[in-house]
Amino acid sequence: MSRPISRTFAALLLAVSPLAFFPFNESHAQETDRFANVEIKAEPLAEGVAVLFGAGGNIGVSYGPDGTVLIDDQFAPLTPKIQAAIAGLGAEPVTYLINTHWHGDHSGGNENFGKAGALIMAHDHVRERMLGVQKSGRGNDPASAAEGLPTVTYHDGLKLHLNGDEVQVKHMKHGHTDGDSVIFWKKANVVHMGDLFFNKLSLPFIDLDSGGNARGVLAAAEKVLTMVNDETKIIPGHGPMATRADLIAYRDMMKTVIGAVEKAQGEGKSLEQVQAMKPAAQWDINPDAFIKGDAFVEAVYKSLKKPDHAEDHAH
Numbered sequence: 662m663s664r665p666i667s668r669t670f671a672a673l674l675l676a677v678s679p680l681a682f683f684p685f686n687e688s689h690a691q692e693t694d695r696f697a698n699v700e701i702k703a704e705p706l707a708e709g710v711a712v713l714f715g716a717g718g719n720i721g722v723s724y725g726p727d728g729t730v731l732i733d734d735q736f737a738p739l740t741p742k743i744q745a746a747i748a749g750l751g752a753e754p755v756t757y758l759i760n761t762h763w764h765g766d767h768s769g770g771n772e773n774f775g776k777a778g779a780l781i782m783a784h785d786h787v788r789e790r791m792l793g794v795q796k797s798g799r800g801n802d803p804a805s806a807a808e809g810l811p812t813v814t815y816h817d818g819l820k821l822h823l824n825g826d827e828v829q830v831k832h833m834k835h836g837h838t839d840g841d842s843v844i845f846w847k848k849a850n851v852v853h854m855g856d857l858f859f860n861k862l863s864l865p866f867i868d869l870d871s872g873g874n875a876r877g878v879l880a881a882a883e884k885v886l887t888m889v890n891d892e893t894k895i896i897p898g899h900g901p902m903a904t905r906a907d908l909i910a911y912r913d914m915m916k917t918v919i920g921a922v923e924k925a926q927g928e929g930k931s932l933e934q935v936q937a938m939k940p941a942a943q944w945d946i947n948p949d950a951f952i953k954g955d956a957f958v959e960a961v962y963k964s965l966k967k968p969d970h971a972e973d974h975a976h
């Protein structure tokens with residue numbers, strides 16, 4: 662039954678696009694078919710900065726005389742449409758590509774863009790995971806082709822100085838995965854949070870199999886809140902554009918659920934008992950959500966059983 666189940670799951674994701682999150686192990690023809698009707702929509706955010714919505718993780722674009730920077734690239738069959746949307750902005754082909762993390766709905770186009778000449782950058786752990794078969798709670802991907810691998814990697818982050826702006830790339834530890842980056846355009850006042858932030862569509866997905874941890878998701882939200890103001894345009898990994906107020910609500914949700922689960926664990930409650938308490942009920946409001954209350958509570962419960970990496974600087 663594993664194949665029919667994964668096909669149903671895939672079909673469901675496509676049905677609620679742009680909630681299509683994950684790589685699927687299917688033939689190229691079927692994959693191309695599935696994405697045939699996906700439209701890539703561009704929304705300008707500031708001078709030389711735009712967001713692209715399609716199927717998979719939201720894409721950030723920075724463009725101007727010094728080149729085009731792409732943040733994430735969705736699924737491989739969408740590359741020509743993404744390239745067309747970039748050209749539609751008046752931007753040159755992609756010079757630099759940054760992956761917010763390894764998941765295939767954010768890095769599926771890497772091989773195409775790498776072959777087209779883009780320099781790919783990501784956190785050390787993204788490259789490490791893409792070198793082998795990538796296992797995740799919700800999908801597996803084969804090892805990446807060499808052209809799809811990040812060739813510039815970093816531990817804490819890096820800065821790009823181009824197109825009249827400073828683009829800060831900061832690693833956030835053990836959140837959605839163990840290789841998450843947040844990208845901040847200083848002058849344009851835009852931030853891309855990758856899957857550390859699911860805006861409105863679903864409760865967060867915390868990929869424990871990829872080193873994710875609920876505490877890190879909360880810490881990342883706290884950190885980004887120190888960097889933004891009421892005018893900041895926040896690109897979530899999935900969902901519509903967000904504001905500081907949306908991120909505050911998300912941070913508060915994470916804090917509340919983590920607090921409730923921590924307290925219940927302290928009282929010796931089992932996972933099933935904590936799930937029965939429904940600590941995330943008030944946010945579990947979308948019946949089509951990718952992550953529902955019980956799955957989210959399970960991820961939080963298991964996160965809190967793991968060591969706290971917040972102070973872990975060893976590498």
Ligand SMILES: [Zn+2]
Pocket residue numbers: 682717718764766767856898899
């Ligand atoms: Zn994603």
Ligand SMILES: [Zn+2]
Pocket residue numbers: 762764837856
């Ligand atoms: Zn992800």
